[in-house]
Amino acid sequence: QKxxxxxSGPLSVPEGAIASLNCTYSDRGSQSFFWYRQxxxxxxxxxxxxxxxxxxxxxxxxxxxxxxxxxxxxLIRDSQPSDSATYLCAVAxxxxxxxxxxxTRLTVKP
Amino acid sequence: GAGVSQTPSNKVTxxxxxxxxxxxxxxxxxxxxxxxxxxGQGPEFLIYFQGTGAADxxxxxxxxxxxxxxxxxxxxxxxQRTERGDxxxxxxxxxxxxxQPQHFGDGTRLSIL
Numbered sequence: 001q002k003x004x005x006x007x008s009g010p011l012s013v014p015e016g017a018i019a020s021l022n023c024t025y026s027d028r029g030s031q032s033f034f035w036y037r038q039x040x041x042x043x044x045x046x047x048x049x050x051x052x053x054x055x056x057x058x059x060x061x062x063x064x065x066x067x068x069x070x071x072x073x074x075l076i077r078d079s080q081p082s083d084s085a086t087y088l089c090a091v092a093x094x095x096x097x098x099x100x101x102x103x104t105r106l107t108v109k110p
Numbered sequence: 111g112a113g114v115s116q117t118p119s120n121k122v123t124x125x126x127x128x129x130x131x132x133x134x135x136x137x138x139x140x141x142x143x144x145x146x147x148x149x150g151q152g153p154e155f156l157i158y159f160q161g162t163g164a165a166d167x168x169x170x171x172x173x174x175x176x177x178x179x180x181x182x183x184x185x186x187x188x189x190q191r192t193e194r195g196d197x198x199x200x201x202x203x204x205x206x207x208x209x210q211p212q213h214f215g216d217g218t219r220l221s222i223l
Contacts, residue, residue, distance in 0.1 A: 004152075006152075031209070032209050032210075034211060034212075036214075042216070043201055043214040043215060043216050043217050044153065044201070044214050045214070046211050046212070046213065049211050088152050088153070090212075092209050094166070097155060097158055097166050098143065098155060098212060099155060100145075100152035100153045100154075100155075101152050102150070102151055102152045103151075103152050
């Protein structure tokens with residue numbers, strides 16, 4: 001089992017819709033969770049991080065964490081074509097190291 | 111600049127050669143990470159430094175790979191006897207403390223012919 005798993009997609013949503021991206025992880029001891037956005041040919045860019053169970057909102061983005069289910073999600077409200085990118089879920093394991101999922105490719109269609 | 115700086119941005123070399131990739135982290139960041147990313151994959155962890163010491167090098171694929179951070183700032187990833195399978199984008203990231211959000215450099219695209 002991979003340490004961090006994501007649906008590779010592609011996920012396609014119309015402009016203005018909500019995009020829902022999901023991630024599961026295997027290390028029950030993980031405490032820190034991150035979402036990165038990566039445009040083609042560019043490096044990952046931090047969008048959000050979450051440490052506690054529940055929801056964390058930042059503008060159009062909401063991160064959701066459920067440690068009991070070992071599940072993290074990212075919701076993007078009012079999706080824009082500029083949101084089209086690969087979204088990487090990352091989990092801190094062993095306290096300090098980070099492990100990434102393979103990413104979910106999102107396309108927002110005008 | 112204020113971000114993580116990686117040099118060179120591109121490196122093309124022949125199989126069997128030695129390469130060095132450099133990373134200059136954000137000033138004040140104590141933790142530094144190296145990753146390798148192949149097309150269509152997420153970043154693959156290689157090594158993590160806390161200060162000058164390698165806190166975890168479990169991701170280095172074999173003994174051809176080595177990394178240093180002698181003064182706790184700039185780090186160099188060294189690859190000996192390069193192989194075509196080493197071709198990838200090598201990413202460096204830094205964070206103020208371990209377990210905190212990491213900020214990435216633009217990466218070095220390494221191509222082994």
